[in-house]
Amino acid sequence: MTTHADVPSKGLSDRATATAVGVLYILGTAAGVASVAATGGGLEGPDYLASADELGTGLAVGALLVLLMGLSLAFIPIVAFPVLRRVSERLAAGFLVFRGALETTWYIVTAMTWLTLFRMAADGAASSGDAGGMLFEAGETGGMLQSLVFVTGAAMFYWALYRARLVPRWLSGWGLLALVPYAAVAILGLLDVLDVMSSTAVGLQMPLALQEMVLAVWLIVRGFAHRTTG
Numbered sequence: 001m002t003t004h005a006d007v008p009s010k011g012l013s014d015r016a017t018a019t020a021v022g023v024l025y026i027l028g029t030a031a032g033v034a035s036v037a038a039t040g041g042g043l044e045g046p047d048y049l050a051s052a053d054e055l056g057t058g059l060a061v062g063a064l065l066v067l068l069m070g071l072s073l074a075f076i077p078i079v080a081f082p083v084l085r086r087v088s089e090r091l092a093a094g095f096l097v098f099r100g101a102l103e104t105t106w107y108i109v110t111a112m113t114w115l116t117l118f119r120m121a122a123d124g125a126a127s128s129g130d131a132g133g134m135l136f137e138a139g140e141t142g143g144m145l146q147s148l149v150f151v152t153g154a155a156m157f158y159w160a161l162y163r164a165r166l167v168p169r170w171l172s173g174w175g176l177l178a179l180v181p182y183a184a185v186a187i188l189g190l191l192d193v194l195d196v197m198s199s200t201a202v203g204l205q206m207p208l209a210l211q212e213m214v215l216a217v218w219l220i221v222r223g224f225a226h227r228t229t230g
Helices: 012-038 048-055 057-084 089-122 129-164 169-190 199-221
Strands: none
Touching: 012 057, 012 199, 048 057, 057 089, 057 129, 089 129, 129 169, 169 199
16 A cells, blocks of 8 residues: 555656746736736725826736736646546545635636726726725725635645655745744734735745746745655
8 A cells, every 4th residue: 555655756757847837837926016016006095086086907917917826826736637536535635625616706806806996096986985995995905815725725835745755845834934934924914913015915926036036946946755755
């Protein structure tokens, strides 16, 4: 009887999978950064419709980039599933649900929110500031909840990598540790203790952002380990 520690690599298939995961990470991150650039850092209150009107087509472009980011990141658990399931069916399925389904839903909702504000502003509804503000605030609160969903799914992914040594343990361990301050930002934001757009919040999230890029490059260059060992 074999265990996850005895399952050999699938050779070229696993190599292609690792490359695809790395490329999707980079594509998703690049789209996210581009969405910030397109919107000049995002909408500014308290009159979000007026802000949307000022951003013009930049807001619509930003929304489409957010959608591209969401779809790119949604494919990671789908592509990685065949490899992760040899480590743990439950972790692979959990990663698919949290990062593939739930997190992607939020990206779609965010894109819809931005596009709705863009259309409202374009239609001359800038005086309906309350409606625009409520729409945006609801999306922002949803974003903090989404961060907790992301952390849950990412923890499953990094634990599977760590457990099976699919990448060096310093790299997967870095990811697990970096999730702690990332989750703290979301929780403190929900409690209205910390502005999630502040430099402090960004600083707390940077270790994970950097880890993801290092992981992406590692997977493209080196791939998964030839044999899963735990």
